[in-house]
Amino acid sequence: MLEIKNLHVDLEEEDKTILKGVNLTVEAGTVHAIMGPNGSGKSTLSYVLSGRDGYTVTDGSATLAGVDLLDMEPEERAAAGLFLAFQYPVEIPGVGNMTFLRTAVNAQRKARGEEEMSAAEFLKVVREKAKTLQIDADMLKRPVNVGFSGGEKKRNEILQMAMLEPKMCILDETDSGLDVDAMKLVSDGVNALRDAGRAFLVITHYQRLLDHIKPDVVHIMYDGRIIKTGGPELALEVEQNGYADILAEVA
Amino acid sequence: MAQPQAKQTTLEARLGAMALPEGGLWATAAREAALTRVQVMGLPDRRDEYWKFTRPESLVQVEAPHAALFLNDDEPDSFADVDRLKLVFVDGVFDAEASDDLTLEGVRIDRLGMATKSDIHWARDLYGVLEEKGQTPVARPLAALNTAYATDGVLIHVTGRPSKPINLVYVHKSEVSDAILHHVIKLDPETEVTLLENGPAAARFNKVMEVDVAEGARFHHIRTQGRDHERRAATHIFARLGAQSLFKSFTLTANGVMTRNECVIELLGDDAVAHVAGAAMGDGDFHQDDTVFVTHDAQRCESRQVFKKVLRNGATGVFQGKILVKPGAQKTDGYQISQALLLDEDSQFLAKPELEIYADDVACSHGSTSGAIDEDALYYLRARGIPRTIATDLLTLSFLAEAVEEIEDEGLREDINSQLAAWLERRRR
Numbered sequence A: 001m002l003e004i005k006n007l008h009v010d011l012e013e014e015d016k017t018i019l020k021g022v023n024l025t026v027e028a029g030t031v032h033a034i035m036g037p038n039g040s041g042k043s044t045l046s047y048v049l050s051g052r053d054g055y056t057v058t059d060g061s062a063t064l065a066g067v068d069l070l071d072m073e074p075e076e077r078a079a080a081g082l083f084l085a086f087q088y089p090v091e092i093p094g095v096g097n098m099t100f101l102r103t104a105v106n107a108q109r110k111a112r113g114e115e116e117m118s119a120a121e122f123l124k125v126v127r128e129k130a131k132t133l134q135i136d137a138d139m140l141k142r143p144v145n146v147g148f149s150g151g152e153k154k155r156n157e158i159l160q161m162a163m164l165e166p167k168m169c170i171l172d173e174t175d176s177g178l179d180v181d182a183m184k185l186v187s188d189g190v191n192a193l194r195d196a197g198r199a200f201l202v203i204t205h206y207q208r209l210l211d212h213i214k215p216d217v218v219h220i221m222y223d224g225r226i227i228k229t230g231g232p233e234l235a236l237e238v239e240q241n242g243y244a245d246i247l248a249e250v251a
Numbered sequence B: 001m002a003q004p005q006a007k008q009t010t011l012e013a014r015l016g017a018m019a020l021p022e023g024g025l026w027a028t029a030a031r032e033a034a035l036t037r038v039q040v041m042g043l044p045d046r047r048d049e050y051w052k053f054t055r056p057e058s059l060v061q062v063e064a065p066h067a068a069l070f071l072n073d074d075e076p077d078s079f080a081d082v083d084r085l086k087l088v089f090v091d092g093v094f095d096a097e098a099s100d101d102l103t104l105e106g107v108r109i110d111r112l113g114m115a116t117k118s119d120i121h122w123a124r125d126l127y128g129v130l131e132e133k134g135q136t137p138v139a140r141p142l143a144a145l146n147t148a149y150a151t152d153g154v155l156i157h158v159t160g161r162p163s164k165p166i167n168l169v170y171v172h173k174s175e176v177s178d179a180i181l182h183h184v185i186k187l188d189p190e191t192e193v194t195l196l197e198n199g200p201a202a203a204r205f206n207k208v209m210e211v212d213v214a215e216g217a218r219f220h221h222i223r224t225q226g227r228d229h230e231r232r233a234a235t236h237i238f239a240r241l242g243a244q245s246l247f248k249s250f251t252l253t254a255n256g257v258m259t260r261n262e263c264v265i266e267l268l269g270d271d272a273v274a275h276v277a278g279a280a281m282g283d284g285d286f287h288q289d290d291t292v293f294v295t296h297d298a299q300r301c302e303s304r305q306v307f308k309k310v311l312r313n314g315a316t317g318v319f320q321g322k323i324l325v326k327p328g329a330q331k332t333d334g335y336q337i338s339q340a341l342l343l344d345e346d347s348q349f350l351a352k353p354e355l356e357i358y359a360d361d362v363a364c365s366h367g368s369t370s371g372a373i374d375e376d377a378l379y380y381l382r383a384r385g386i387p388r389t390i391a392t393d394l395l396t397l398s399f400l401a402e403a404v405e406e407i408e409d410e411g412l413r414e415d416i417n418s419q420l421a422a423w424l425e426r427r428r429r
Helices: A042-050 A074-079 A097-111 A119-132 A137-141 A150-164 A180-192 A207-212 A233-241 A244-250 B005-016 B025-041 B129-133 B141-149 B375-383 B388-404 B410-428
Strands: A002-011 A016-026 A031-035 A055-064 A082-085 A092-096 A168-172 A199-203 A217-222 A225-230 B085-090 B107-111 B154-158 B166-171 B178-187 B192-198 B204-213 B218-225 B232-241 B246-254 B258-267 B273-283 B287-296 B302-312 B316-325 B333-342 B348-357 B363-371
Touching: A002 A042, A016 A042, A016 A055, A016 A199, A016 A217, A016 A225, A031 A042, A031 A233, A042 A055, A042 A074, A042 A082, A042 A168, A042 A199, A074 A082, A074 A097, A074 B375, A082 A150, A092 A097, A092 B375, A092 B388, A097 A119, A097 A137, A097 A150, A097 B388, A119 A137, A119 A150, A119 A180, A150 A180, A180 A207, A207 A233, A217 A233, A217 A244, A225 A233, A225 A244, A233 A244, B005 B025, B025 B129, B025 B141, B129 B141, B129 B204, B129 B232, B141 B178, B141 B204, B141 B232, B154 B192, B166 B178, B178 B192, B178 B218, B204 B218, B204 B246, B218 B232, B218 B410, B232 B246, B232 B273, B246 B258, B246 B388, B246 B410, B258 B273, B273 B287, B273 B316, B273 B388, B273 B410, B287 B302, B287 B333, B302 B316, B302 B348, B302 B388, B316 B333, B316 B363, B333 B348, B333 B388, B348 B363, B375 B388, B388 B410
Parallel strands: A031 A199, A031 A217, A082 A168, A168 A199, B085 B166, B154 B178, B166 B192, B178 B204, B192 B218, B204 B232, B218 B246, B232 B258, B246 B273, B258 B287, B273 B302, B287 B316, B302 B333, B316 B348, B333 B363
Antiparallel strands: A002 A016, A002 A055, A217 A225, B107 B154
């Protein structure tokens, strides 16, 4: 599904190389996790894949279902099936959550040459999906993320994911700022979307999230590279011993 | 009357081209007094403190600059779905055919043109009176000119709570029309009315509205100055507020080569509330100026000024807003914000926020910003599949929202929002 080869990326503003040759393949139907110490390049990877400004790809490639991602605008990547759940969802005063969701859903459909969703149909679907994430009518009406608690913002991200039905979901530290109950709710939302045709890349600092969203493969990222890949047990090892052992082992 | 020579020449040319209308006793007295005011003040020019950011030439020259008609046949008029009493003016002249019957329970509506023929009318105590008061400390000669020469307009005496808004519709049909309208609105104690205004009015439009809001009365004003590109307008609102009264005014301006909207509000009774807000969208040859003066002259009054402008392709926005708190106006709560969203580097926003406070127990805050579109928000929307142009429009609506939310009535607020969204959408095509 997602294929990253030898990806090198510079941060434009600081003229600094962040990713130094990332290789990663995420197959359809699987959940991959990326862990790693602060500053290892995890979030940069998610931004580069989704098309945020400020990064220059100096080498390598990234494709989604065989299509080159790096040449596309952010909205084209989204329409092609890529979704990034933000670590810090942005507040947009004055734009209703529903308006935002419907605009997004229909923009993607239009870009793919599909029929736009009618207001009535959209309302029905969104209510259904919101309910399972315990998002009430008020939250749907309010401006996007404005005045939302940390947990509400993350639930709102998952609602967007559920509505947009992407092929490839990247979750950037979705567990940050969540209490135990909220983490369970968010994880249930994610697990409900697990599907043979969909893949996940979960970026996290903690094993805790991976108790709920069980990964098939765990990668350790350090200094702009994936330095170790293993099964779920790798996350447990990090949780118990930190990164020191792994770093020493590959050094 | 010691005017600089250039000013004197401009004044003589303009006044020489007009004749003071004939009228009954009260009207003639008011017009002559206003004419004297204009002669003393002279017409505005660029040396005037309050005309530094806006060139007054096209507003004061003898003939209205030519303005090609703009056909907006691809959109419904503002407030089309609102149940309202419609009064239509075509190039500044009342059109009885196109207007609804002037009767509505809770108000008495007269035409200025009729009322000035009689020797006595309730409007005598207000016509030109609030305008004259609003001439100090800042001169507003175009308003005095209006009082002197206006022959049409409406006089609305609110005696109850009419069931629907009154809508003044201004149609522009002549490319050289030079319209002057003067309205007077008097709200009796504890009454409430909503006044809607829309339309470009004329090639050049000079409008004054005097509003007297008695104790406990509530006045709501919503207007749209729509997409007619070449029109010019200088408008004034003069409002006087009694105790516990409410005044709320919102203006949406889109396009128009020249718009100067002045609003002069005096809070004279304790616990009165005045909110004045504006949302402007300018593209290209667009100059829009909000000049606001709020005077607190009573205790525990609240005033809010909320002005937002979205500018692109060299458009210019101006805000001159003042809060004056007089001695004794304790517990005043004053707020003023003016913000511009500049969508490119060619556009400019000129702001002059002013506070002048002579009471020691007040809360007044003000702020003014200009900035580009929020890149984080833009990226967030695009990452959800929303193309850049649509995302920019959504953020534009988001930026204007604080001003639009000043409209109390949900239906009218939605009407304005959908108009805004439609304008943005059409622009994309």
